[in-house]
Amino acid sequence: MDDCIFCKIVRGEIPSSKVYEDEHVLAFKDLHPVSPVHVLIVPKRHFDNLCEMSGDEEGLDALRFIYQALPEIVRLVGLQGKGFRLINNCGASAGQSVMHTHFHLIGGRPLGAKIL
Ligand code: AMP
Ligand code: ZN
Numbered sequence: 001m002d003d004c005i006f007c008k009i010v011r012g013e014i015p016s017s018k019v020y021e022d023e024h025v026l027a028f029k030d031l032h033p034v035s036p037v038h039v040l041i042v043p044k045r046h047f048d049n050l051c052e053m054s055g056d057e058e059g060l061d062a063l064r065f066i067y068q069a070l071p072e073i074v075r076l077v078g079l080q081g082k083g084f085r086l087i088n089n090c091g092a093s094a095g096q097s098v099m100h101t102h103f104h105l106i107g108g109r110p111l112g113a114k115i116l
Contacts, residue, residue: 001046006100010044020073024065027073027105036108037077037084041066047101050090066103079107085115 001007008014009028016028019039030038043053043062053059074080084107089096 001100004046004098004100006040006042006098006102007046010042020069020076022065022069024062025069027069030104035106035111037079037106039073039077039105041069041073041103041105043101048099049096050088050101053101062101070105073105077105077107079105082107083111085111087115 005014009016010026016026018026018028020027020041024044025041026044027039027041030040043066045058045062047053047059047062053063070086071080074084084105087104087106088101089104
């Protein structure tokens with residue numbers, strides 16, 4: 001997508017602090033971290049949101065690639081064995097501000113028992 005900020009990051013047109021990259025997945029540090037570790041994990045291919053991905057085979061493949069990469073990303077950011085939270089905001093009313101599916105990987109401090 002030409003004007004999608006995360007597609008631009010995937011293409012290297014906008015700088016990012018990369019944590020992990022493979023053929024299908026990119027992980028980079030969030031610009032406004034809410035915890036000592038706050039990484040965004042994105043499919044390289046553009047999907048507007050999680051529901052769109054669940055609806056077709058290529059989207060499901062892209063989700064599988066993300067979950068396959070997750071343990072390595074967790075290891076790279078130093079959270080292995082420490083626990084983390086993986087969050088997806090799906091849709092504007094859930095607070096999704098960038099319409100390219102992404103998962104927030106958050107950790108590095110006690111997160112508490114409640115999500116909010
Ligand atoms: P969401 O509100 O779930 O759509 O999350 C979007 C996230 O993208 C926010 O946490 C922003 O801080 C983050 N963000 C926006 N632009 C950039 C960027 N250029 N590099 C890294 N993170 C960004
Ligand atoms: Zn995109």
